[in-house]
Amino acid sequence: MGTRNKLKSLPLHLMLLPGVILTLVFSYIPIMGIVIAFQKFVPSKGIFHSKWIGFDNFRYMLDMPNFTSVVWNTIFIAVLKIIAGLVIPIIFALLLNEVSGALFKRTIQTTIYFPYFLSWVILGGILIDILSPSSGIVNQFLGMFGVKPIFFLGNDQWFPFTLVLTDTWKGFGYGTIVYLAALTGIDQSLYEAATVDGAGRWKQMLNVTLPGMLPIITLMTVLSLGNVLNAGFEQVFNLYSPMVYSTGDIIDTFVYRLGLVEAQYGVATAVGLFKSIISLFLIVISNKLANRYAGYRIF
Amino acid sequence: MHKLTASRRVFLIVNYILLSVTAIACILPLINVLAISFSSSSAAAAGYVKLWPVDFTIDSYKFALTKHEFLDGFLVSLKRVGLGYAISMVVSILIAYPLSKEKQVLRSRNIYAWFFIVTMLFHGGLIPTYMTIKSVGLLDSLWALVLPSTVSVFNVILLMNFFRELPKEIEEAANMDGSGHWRTLWSIYLPLSMPSVATITLFIVVFHWNSWFDGLIYMNSTTNYPLQSYLQTIIINVDPSTATTNDLLDMSAISDRTFKAAQVFLAAFPILIVYPFLQKYFMKGLVMGSVKG
Numbered sequence: 001m002g003t004r005n006k007l008k009s010l011p012l013h014l015m016l017l018p019g020v021i022l023t024l025v026f027s028y029i030p031i032m033g034i035v036i037a038f039q040k041f042v043p044s045k046g047i048f049h050s051k052w053i054g055f056d057n058f059r060y061m062l063d064m065p066n067f068t069s070v071v072w073n074t075i076f077i078a079v080l081k082i083i084a085g086l087v088i089p090i091i092f093a094l095l096l097n098e099v100s101g102a103l104f105k106r107t108i109q110t111t112i113y114f115p116y117f118l119s120w121v122i123l124g125g126i127l128i129d130i131l132s133p134s135s136g137i138v139n140q141f142l143g144m145f146g147v148k149p150i151f152f153l154g155n156d157q158w159f160p161f162t163l164v165l166t167d168t169w170k171g172f173g174y175g176t177i178v179y180l181a182a183l184t185g186i187d188q189s190l191y192e193a194a195t196v197d198g199a200g201r202w203k204q205m206l207n208v209t210l211p212g213m214l215p216i217i218t219l220m221t222v223l224s225l226g227n228v229l230n231a232g233f234e235q236v237f238n239l240y241s242p243m244v245y246s247t248g249d250i251i252d253t254f255v256y257r258l259g260l261v262e263a264q265y266g267v268a269t270a271v272g273l274f275k276s277i278i279s280l281f282l283i284v285i286s287n288k289l290a291n292r293y294a295g296y297r298i299f
Numbered sequence: 300m301h302k303l304t305a306s307r308r309v310f311l312i313v314n315y316i317l318l319s320v321t322a323i324a325c326i327l328p329l330i331n332v333l334a335i336s337f338s339s340s341s342a343a344a345a346g347y348v349k350l351w352p353v354d355f356t357i358d359s360y361k362f363a364l365t366k367h368e369f370l371d372g373f374l375v376s377l378k379r380v381g382l383g384y385a386i387s388m389v390v391s392i393l394i395a396y397p398l399s400k401e402k403q404v405l406r407s408r409n410i411y412a413w414f415f416i417v418t419m420l421f422h423g424g425l426i427p428t429y430m431t432i433k434s435v436g437l438l439d440s441l442w443a444l445v446l447p448s449t450v451s452v453f454n455v456i457l458l459m460n461f462f463r464e465l466p467k468e469i470e471e472a473a474n475m476d477g478s479g480h481w482r483t484l485w486s487i488y489l490p491l492s493m494p495s496v497a498t499i500t501l502f503i504v505v506f507h508w509n510s511w512f513d514g515l516i517y518m519n520s521t522t523n524y525p526l527q528s529y530l531q532t533i534i535i536n537v538d539p540s541t542a543t544t545n546d547l548l549d550m551s552a553i554s555d556r557t558f559k560a561a562q563v564f565l566a567a568f569p570i571l572i573v574y575p576f577l578q579k580y581f582m583k584g585l586v587m588g589s590v591k592g
Contacts, residue, residue, distance in 0.1 A: 008404070009404060009405050009406065011479060011480040011481055012396075012397035012400065012404070012405045012480060013397070013405075013407075015393040015394070015396060015397050015480070015481075015484075016393065016394060016397050016398075016411055018389075018390050018393060019390050019391075019393060019394040019415070019449075019450050019455075020411075020414065022390065022446060022449050022450055023414065023415060023418055023450050025431070025435065025446075026428075026431065026432075026446060026447040026449075026450075027418040027422070027423070027450075028418075029423075029427075029431045030422065030423025030424070030427040030428040030430075030431045031421060031422070031423045031427070032423075032427075033423050033426075033427025033428075033430055033431060034423055034424070034427055036426070036427065036430075043430075092318075092321070095314050095317065095318060096318060098310075098311070098314055099314065099315070099318065104315070104318075107322070108318050108319070108321075108322045109582075110575075110578060111322040111323075111325055111326055112321065112322055112325045113578055113581075113582075114325065114326060114329075114574065114578075115325060115326075115329075117505060117509075117570050117574060117577065117578075118509070118567055118570060119508075119509035119510075119511060119527050119566075120511075121509075121511045121527045121530050121531045121534070121535065121566075122509075122527075122530070122563050122566055122567050124531075124534070124535050125332075125530065125534040125535065125559055125560075125562075125563040126328050126329060126332045126563060127328070128534070128535070129331075129332055129335065129556065129559070129560065130328045130331055130332065134346070135343075135344070135345075135346035135556070137328075137331045137349060140346060140349075169324075169325065173325070174585070177582055177585055177586070178585060178586070181585075181586040201307060201310075233512075234512065237512070238531065238535050252425075255424070255425055255426075256425060259425055259426040259429075260425070260426075260429065260516060265426050265430075268425070268426050269424060269426045269427060272424030272425055272426065273424065275424075276421060276422060276424060280420055280421055283420055
């Protein structure tokens with residue numbers, strides 16, 4: 001029985017082989033490369049001959065004057081994005097659910113979902129143009145109400161909020177669809193029962209719709225916890241400039257400049273590792289919470 | 300149908316207006332930039348263009364399409380999407396099928412599953428990944444854009460869940476008739492899994508078309524840049540020190556603004572074309588992938 005079973009599963013192992021090899025090379029070797037966070041890494045010497053320096057890179061990282069502000073920016077931007085990314089799609093899905101015309105509903109969904117498919121390079125090109133203080137259409141529009149031109153992408157006060165707003169613009173169509181799908185799964189007889197009991201539309205929403213959506217809302221909230229240190233590299237990288245580093249520089253953009261631009265490989269890896277470990281911790285916690293409150297296990 | 304109360308009617312009207320305004324706000328920026336791309340450079344520079352082209356012209360498109368960097372980038376992107384899609388799809392299916400089996404069939408199933416899941420949770424990060432690509436000798440090669448992203452655990456999970464829900468009886472029947480795993484996968488599972496294969500197809504194609512950062516860091520020579528990486532350097536990071544005098548002369552003739560707008564639209568064009576078809580599957584895939592559990 002044992003050998004027969006092995007023979008039967010041999011093709012399955014063969015099927016897995018290419019995926020395993022690719023994952024080993026492109027995921028596990030980089031994970032092992034993390035050791036350079038503990039080295040005074042010199043590319044010409046390589047990983048095996050560079051000097052070990054223990055936690056010096058981490059100490060150096062914590063002493064960097066802008067490190068705290070980078071971590072703070074990351075958390076601030078990410079938390080605002082998470083809140084907006086949860087609340088707005090829920091409201092939008094509820095409003096869209098009240099619409100009875102199928103064609104209207106589909107048109108709206110198609111339209112709001114569209115920016116999601118464009119890359120941050122393309123959206124960056126579009127945003128830089130429309131948000132320009134001199135010729136951008138947004139400032140022209142605001143000008144009609146007597147608002148002075150705002151340099152959304154070049155003013156460090158405005159920049160984080162511009163990031164949150166434009167991120168919501170790109171992503172809320174996606175979220176809306178998830179919540180709409182959850183809405184269609186609610187048992188229709190509950191609404192009939194509520195109507196019989198004399199509940200109006202508003203009462204129905206409070207007592208039937210929202211409780212029905214609660215599992216998916218809890219799930220999405222908990223899952224977003226793992227993203228607290230991801231403020232969106234692609235977006236920030238395409239929209240920021242040295243003018244807004246003080247409020248817009250996040251861990252990932254910081255690592256990019258430190259590592260690939262300034263060639264401080266060891267320190268950059270240490271900063272990246274710091275982020276990975278905290279993120280991993282948050283993901284494990286959120287998985288536990290998701291299991292506890294939403295009965296959902298990602299892994 | 301019972302009659303609507305007055306307050307309900309007011310709510311519905313306000314709701315329709317609110318939804319329409321938001322939806323329009325989502326695409327107005329794109330329409331504005333499209334209008335700019337078709338306008339004369341002087342009108343665009345003066346900020347006259349709103350939602351309709353002023354002094355309609357296609358000069359900026361002509362210019363973009365004769366620029367060899369743009370065309371090179373377009374070609375690299377096409378190659379990348381084709382090659383990346385083929386490899387990624389095959390490898391994903393070949394991972395998802397064995398993982399969809401019970402532990403009795405594939406005893407080491409959980410070891411494999413964890414092997415892949417770990418990569419979702421923990422990454423080497425930017426620098427170690429870059430150094431791996433470099434030491435494998437992939438810098439400046441199309442493979443650097445294709446191979447590292449081949450295994451998307453998210454796609455694998457989606458496929459695997461789909462495979463699992465196929466009725467066991469069909470597979471057993473095929474097994475009785477002497478069909479091995481390869482044959483069962485090819486002639487039974489795949490034909491039945493077209494909805495999820497289509498969903499993943501779109502995920503992979505859009506991913507590859509939109510990627511730009513890997514091109515930027517792994518390609519030393521700008522002629523190897525995929526379109527989005529090239530656009531990143533020209534639209535987002537205009538570094539005057541790297542622009543040639545020729546570029547600067549070209550720019551002044553066409554106007555930076557209309558030229559950039561045209562390129563943005565040319566790069567978004569393939570997505571625009573497939574979008575109607577795309578979003579139907581994406582919605583399905585999104586629902587399959589997220590409302591589970």
